[in-house]
Amino acid sequence: MSLEQTEDLKAFERRLTEIISQLQPVTGRWRMVLVFITICTATGAWSWLWDPDTSQVSFMQSLWNHPFFTLSCVMLVFLFLCGIHKRVVAPSIISSRCRQVLSDYNMSCDDTGKLILKPRPTT
Numbered sequence: 001m002s003l004e005q006t007e008d009l010k011a012f013e014r015r016l017t018e019i020i021s022q023l024q025p026v027t028g029r030w031r032m033v034l035v036f037i038t039i040c041t042a043t044g045a046w047s048w049l050w051d052p053d054t055s056q057v058s059f060m061q062s063l064w065n066h067p068f069f070t071l072s073c074v075m076l077v078f079l080f081l082c083g084i085h086k087r088v089v090a091p092s093i094i095s096s097r098c099r100q101v102l103s104d105y106n107m108s109c110d111d112t113g114k115l116i117l118k119p120r121p122t123t
Contacts, residue, residue: 017113044069
């Protein structure tokens with residue numbers, strides 16, 4: 001391997017680790033939002049299901065009687081429609097796609113973006 005190729009690989013690795021590390025704080029915030037809304041929805045669902053009036057009234061009236069559950073459920077659906085599931089796993093998506101591309105060059109990378117050079121196959 002020439003010095004130029006080595007420098008190119010080092011630059012690629014630095015850029016990949018930089019991209020993945022910059023996504024980590026954003027991913028963490030989206031995970032916290034998702035966990036919070038999920039807990040709110042579960043708490044609202046618990047109170048909605050254990051309410052004795054739920055079985056006595058219509059579905060729409062039952063949802064109207066439990067605005068916390070209704071709003072948190074709507075927010076959860078809205079977040080998934082906006083793509084929160086992709087934002088939560090963005091670093092792993094990038095690293096898995098890089099692994100696919102790097103496999104053609106007999107390399108791989110870990111979840112932080114560090115390159116892993118595999119031994120050359122014997123022919």
